[in-house]
Amino acid sequence: MLADRIPIADALHGKALELVHEHRAASVPLLERHLSIGPDMAEALLLRIARETTVVRRVQSGLYVYTHGPIGEELAALHGFAQEVLVALASNSVDVDQLRDAAGRYGFSIPHQAAGNATVAVPLCLAQVVNV
Template sequence: MYGEALELVHQHRAASVALLERHLGIGLDTAEALLQRMAKETTAVRRVPSGLYLYTHGPIGEELTALHGFAQEVLAALASDCVAELRAAVGRYGLPAPHQAAPNATSAAPKNMDQASAT
């Protein structure tokens, strides 16, 4: 039944409990369990915080997977206070590198801690 449910989701490009109930003639709990399994085992279905399911096959799924991976690396790098790892993760996920702001002529802020302690 799982294969049939997955095929149905791809065919309709939608993932919902009602879709599976209606087309497969199954109950609410079974439909929910199938979608949970799809969300866990595939990139075609994602469960959003509201509890609904989102069909994410194709380019959007790939982008969401990359963003999820990048977010996990950001959290790990922040936990270990390692900015270099964040910069490396930007490259691994094909994100544009942030541009460093040009020094502002009107800014009187010191550039490093040595200058700050000397004043």
Template sequence: MHADRIPVADALYGEALELLHEHRAASVALLERHRGIGLDMAEALLQRIARETTAVRRLQSGLYLYTHGPIGEELAALHGFVQEVLAAIANDTVDVDQLRAAAGRFGLATRHQAAQTRLPERR
């Protein structure tokens, strides 16, 4: 059975998420070892956590990256911004001011904003 077709109980999901936060890591082996579950169930848990939270991201290699905290927040902001940029490109409506505004909505400083907020140099 494929991992994406295995139903995951909410209690097990919550326990797995707590475990990942405790170890600040995300791997199939970690879940197998600490929860006593099989490979397919561990993979299904990580897929669901990656789909429903920003705490875990699945890499192209198939491995998982724990991204909770500041890095997760930054990745989520970048993801949102990139989605807006791609939508603008697909609709052929790329506008610099709109993209700057989108960057601001996602908490990303543009070079223009960074130059305006730069502190004066000390002598």
């Protein structure tokens, strides 16, 4: 991808980051319009911001999402926990107790039930995968 190979001045990066915070949005057209740059440079700036900060995330469709504040923290926690689940699944060594510990490290609540069976407050799709 061309945007990965474009050198970016730190001053331009700083201006782009300020714009993203000011508008609470992240898009190629936003940066093009306000910084008077082309689409490749705007894409390169957003890729760098997404790579170096938690302010912006690039989603599968190629669009960027402003994730500063609580939503960003929640997304980072969910991403971290999901990565641990995926690693456990890939290694074929799913240990429910380790996954419960991981859930706790990422701030998910783990209510204990009388029968000793605990459920983790994570999205249903992950809970079904690990059968917790």
